[in-house]
Amino acid sequence: MKTALVGIGKIAVDQHVPAIADSAEWELAATVSRHGSVDGVEAFTDMGKMLQARPDIRVVSLCLPPVPRFAYAMQALEAGRHVMLEKPPGATLAECHALDAAARAAGLTLYATWHSRHADMVGAAKSWLSDKMLRALRVTWKEDVRRWHPGQAWIWEPGGLGVFDPGINALSIVTEILPAQIHVTGATLEVPSNCQTPIAAEIAFHHPDGADVSAVFDWRQQGDQTWEIEAVTDSGTLTLRDGGAVMEVDGTVSGQAAPLGGEYPRLYAQMAQLVTTGGIDMDLRPLTLVTDALALGRRVATDPFED
Known part of the structure; x- marks a missing residue:
């Protein structure tokens, strides 16, 4: 096509x-x-x-x-x-x-499209969690905005999402792998004094079974970048690292560190299938969580951002 x-x-x-x-x-x-x-x-x-x-x-x-x-x-x-x-x-x-x-x-x-859902180990994580009782889930998504979004001023304007531009990738994985639906209960958003969107965020979520679910996003990370989701269950702990490319369950590691590796070819394969079958895929759960965090978030002014 x-x-x-x-x-x-x-x-x-x-x-x-x-x-x-x-x-x-x-x-x-x-x-x-x-x-x-x-x-x-x-x-x-x-x-x-x-x-x-x-x-x-x-x-x-x-x-x-x-x-x-x-x-x-x-x-x-x-x-x-x-x-x-x-x-x-x-x-x-x-x-x-x-x-x-x-x-x-x-x-x-x-x-x-939600490219992070197509990271190598996301499907395996979803399968592993499907019959477990979740006790806690912690998202840590920290990267350097200057490395990944150089000169992209639109991300700091209304509608640009700020740190939620990468953070929504984490939320796309979370909404895919958890058997239960979560929603935002509160957030703290750090907004540079010269910007309209946050550079960092901490979010708390409601889980229907009472699990402690939270996320930390930060665009000021230097050195090693962190894209990690840790899920503590009644049957052990699962950790997704490198944006979903690597999965560890109680010390056993699967996958290789390859952020974005294979994700976009899988998106286009999925699009080809949807066109062939006449399908529509408009899962808006990740965007819903972001807009709710922006609606409920308490804004805290922080240092101006200079690209």
Whole structure:
């Protein structure tokens, strides 16, 4: 299937382009971007002109920041194209629900991707936890924003999510592996004095069986990066590390440290299946937890951020 990639930034170049190139199911037929392009691929700077010029392109994959994404996604759906959304699927839950309704009305596929759910050991962790009684779960997601998001000013503006941009990856794993549903009960958000979104957050969650569930996100981590989820159960302790690439259960380690390894090829394989079967996958639980944390969070001013 031919796809157009919209928004040629770091994540598109690092992950989407190689995943499409290595897939037997996909052909990158066009790009839409004001500044970026891919060698050998027809490039457009206007979404409408691409849709008009390339009716042969069935799928549009959106890698734009969250705030402008809704308009582009709706434009693609109205043109009869299937749509794949980079995480988070939108800036608000309301616009995500609107896209879902539009896709269903048109009989089109819409896929809210959560790449971290496709890390190597997430499925194994879900299986291991399926019959365990959870007593505590602790998420520690700490990375260096300057290393992973250099010069991306949009993340500090309203709708940019701040530290929840990576933190939502952790929440996408948690909502996938836990048998029970959780919800936010409180949060503390550290917001730089010159920004609109948090650089760090601590969150508490309600678990229906009384387990102690919490998360710490921080974008100021230097040196080793930490992407870890620890689940303490009645039958032992499971730890997912390196964003879900490595799993340890009571000293037994499975997997290899390879953050993002294999995740995006699996997203495109899933999208191909959804298009073939006419499916829609719009799981909004991770975004719901983030928006609830932003709604309930107590904001604490911290030092200005300088990129």
